[in-house]
Amino acid sequence: MTNGLLIVLMAFLFLFLGYLGVPVAFALIAGVIVTAAFTPVGLASIMGQLFNGIDVEALLAVPFFLMVGELMTAANVTTRMIVLSQAMIGHMRGGLAQVVTLFSMFFAGISGSSAADVAVLSRTLGPEMKREGYGAGFIAALIASASTMANLIPPSIMAIVYGATGNVSIGGLFLGGVVPGVLVGIGLMIYSYFFGPSGVRRRRATLPEFGAALRGAALPLVIPVIIMGGILSGYFTPTEAGVVAVLYILLVVIPLLNRGYFRELPRELAHTGLLYSIPLITIAASSAFGWMLAYLRGPAVVSGWLQAMAGNDPQMIMLMLVVLFVIVGDFIDAIPAIIIFMPIINDLTQSADIKPVHMGVVIITTLAFGLITPPYGLALLMAAKFTGVRFARAMIDSLPIYVVFFAAIAFCIYFPDVVLWLPKHFLPQSVGCFPNPSAPGYICP
Amino acid sequence: MVLCGIALSGFTVTVVCDIVTRALGTPWLWLQEVTMTCFVYGVFAGTAAATRRNDHLYLALIAESMSGGKRMAIETFSRLVVLAVAGCMAYFGFINFLSGFHTFRMPSMTPLASFYAAVPLCGVLVALFTVEQLVNGWQHGFEDQE
Numbered sequence: 001m002t003n004g005l006l007i008v009l010m011a012f013l014f015l016f017l018g019y020l021g022v023p024v025a026f027a028l029i030a031g032v033i034v035t036a037a038f039t040p041v042g043l044a045s046i047m048g049q050l051f052n053g054i055d056v057e058a059l060l061a062v063p064f065f066l067m068v069g070e071l072m073t074a075a076n077v078t079t080r081m082i083v084l085s086q087a088m089i090g091h092m093r094g095g096l097a098q099v100v101t102l103f104s105m106f107f108a109g110i111s112g113s114s115a116a117d118v119a120v121l122s123r124t125l126g127p128e129m130k131r132e133g134y135g136a137g138f139i140a141a142l143i144a145s146a147s148t149m150a151n152l153i154p155p156s157i158m159a160i161v162y163g164a165t166g167n168v169s170i171g172g173l174f175l176g177g178v179v180p181g182v183l184v185g186i187g188l189m190i191y192s193y194f195f196g197p198s199g200v201r202r203r204r205a206t207l208p209e210f211g212a213a214l215r216g217a218a219l220p221l222v223i224p225v226i227i228m229g230g231i232l233s234g235y236f237t238p239t240e241a242g243v244v245a246v247l248y249i250l251l252v253v254i255p256l257l258n259r260g261y262f263r264e265l266p267r268e269l270a271h272t273g274l275l276y277s278i279p280l281i282t283i284a285a286s287s288a289f290g291w292m293l294a295y296l297r298g299p300a301v302v303s304g305w306l307q308a309m310a311g312n313d314p315q316m317i318m319l320m321l322v323v324l325f326v327i328v329g330d331f332i333d334a335i336p337a338i339i340i341f342m343p344i345i346n347d348l349t350q351s352a353d354i355k356p357v358h359m360g361v362v363i364i365t366t367l368a369f370g371l372i373t374p375p376y377g378l379a380l381l382m383a384a385k386f387t388g389v390r391f392a393r394a395m396i397d398s399l400p401i402y403v404v405f406f407a408a409i410a411f412c413i414y415f416p417d418v419v420l421w422l423p424k425h426f427l428p429q430s431v432g433c434f435p436n437p438s439a440p441g442y443i444c445p
Numbered sequence: 446m447v448l449c450g451i452a453l454s455g456f457t458v459t460v461v462c463d464i465v466t467r468a469l470g471t472p473w474l475w476l477q478e479v480t481m482t483c484f485v486y487g488v489f490a491g492t493a494a495a496t497r498r499n500d501h502l503y504l505a506l507i508a509e510s511m512s513g514g515k516r517m518a519i520e521t522f523s524r525l526v527v528l529a530v531a532g533c534m535a536y537f538g539f540i541n542f543l544s545g546f547h548t549f550r551m552p553s554m555t556p557l558a559s560f561y562a563a564v565p566l567c568g569v570l571v572a573l574f575t576v577e578q579l580v581n582g583w584q585h586g587f588e589d590q591e
Binding site: 015017019020025026029030033042045050051055060063064239244247266270272273277280281284331333 | 490
């Protein structure tokens with residue numbers, strides 16, 4: 001069999017078994033094992049690849065950022081941030097819809113996972129929004145769309161996986177993700193204001209009320225400062241920043257705000273232990289899949305096709321990749337997509353002379369969008385389930401919101417200077433700048 | 446699941462110790478090895494636990510919308526695929542484990558086999574849990590396992 005046929009066979013087996021109900025990790029491994037039988041590759045080395053896929057120190061950050069989100073949610077600390085969001089913008093038209101978006105921006109700075117965000121918002125604000133007359137489809141669509149910001153605003157698990165597998169600065173990706181994250185947030189607020197239900201109009205919070213809400217949320221809001229401050233000062237790696245944030249929650253936030261929660265802690269630790277293994281075994285399996293794809297020269301073939309269509313124009317190449325990832329993101333989860341397609345991304349990044357952080361931000365924004373597109377829009381699936389609405393209804397209500405994501409992606413492609421402004425100023429080396437030998441500061445090519 | 450919690454607590458403690466010892470100017474280099482060992486074993490133990498609890502990531506759960514014989518056939522087939530993959534993980538993972546006795550981790554010089562053992566162990570556990578699910582499913586129906 002030719003390499004092309006083997007790649008088609010491997011992809012077909014993965015999708016066929018996956019959609020039949022085999023867990024993603026096992027469907028990926030099954031595809032690789034069957035394909036390997038037609039090549040000289042030994043299956044023992046495939047098992048070695050499974051192992052190599054997760055033997056990456058940067059991936060240690062994943063459980064810590066998951067744990068931060070889980071602890072904050074389970075200890076019921078997040079409600080204080082909801083109260084603050086309500087005090088800030090609850091009086092606007094579509095008040096609760098605005099609160100969902102603002103809270104998601106705050107929460108995105110603490111947790112790197114959309115799942116935690118969807119769970120919190122569906123449980124807390126979802127029922128209240130229903131009472132105020134918001135349609136269940138709109139609620140699910142908005143919560144799912146807002147939760148995607150967790151993958152853009154640092155710390156982002158997608159950025160960690162992208163950086164760890166693509167050898168790109170994770171700090172740079174964190175900072176680069178701020179612009180699309182804020183753009184999506186502002187876009188959702190504008191959409192809710194002009195096109196969403198008006199909800200119940202509340203009075204504007206008084207200054208003392210706002211002050212009380214701010215004091216209540218002050219402790220959790222220190223977490224983004226710890227995480228980004230530690231990384232930017234160069235004192236912590238992203239993994240260490242994650243563990244320091246966990247310690248801060250365990251030693252400061254929970255004892256001061258919800259001491260009774262400590263009884264639940266052992267069970268929560270065991271649950272988080274299980275929770276982190278699920279994406280990571282998928283990373284291991286995707287790594288074996290990506291390795292086999294590279295062995296069959298798949299990246300070279302695909303990047304050859306893309307280059308034949310787009311030439312060496314960086315923006316055209318990024319547009320082609322966006323189209324590819326919008327399609328891919330419709331069918332498979334973001335993490336396996338990043339790992340499987342990383343060799344192709346790297347190939348094209350080098351050949352078109354694109355800054356790896358810029359490419360990473362564009363790809364991550366596109367994959368975040370994939371969380372609300374059918375048939376495999378994980379965030380929308382979860383939000384629809386939690387709010388008790390049919391997935392098709394939630395999907396129809398999310399269609400107008402796609403415009404916000406298209407705008408954010410296009411902005412990232414066409415305005416690299418704006419996207420890379422933060423990394424360039426705070427982590428210059430992450431975007432290819434180097435120290436000026438004759439004067440203070442950096443030279444950025 | 447308890448093992449996952451222990452592994453998570455284990456590498457949380459070692460990362461903290463790593464930061465503290467580095468801050469004190471006397472870093473313990475072997476801590477990173479312990480951290481990665483806890484991390485990798487935690488992932489593979491969690492994989493087995495997630496198999497038992499049906500907690501993995503799924504592309505779609507077509508079978509959930511079915512009932513009767515069709516559902517039985519699809520659920521059985523998907524679990525047989527998992528069983529076959531688990532068997533490969535156990536057997537070929539064991540071969541990979543044996544090859545790991547010739548390479549060593551720095552700085553402790555521990556054979557990599559101690560690390561590689563996680564894959565075949567995971568394969569055995571996943572196979573056992575899958576057989577358990579198959580037997581339960583055939584006896585009581587797969588709907589009860591949701």
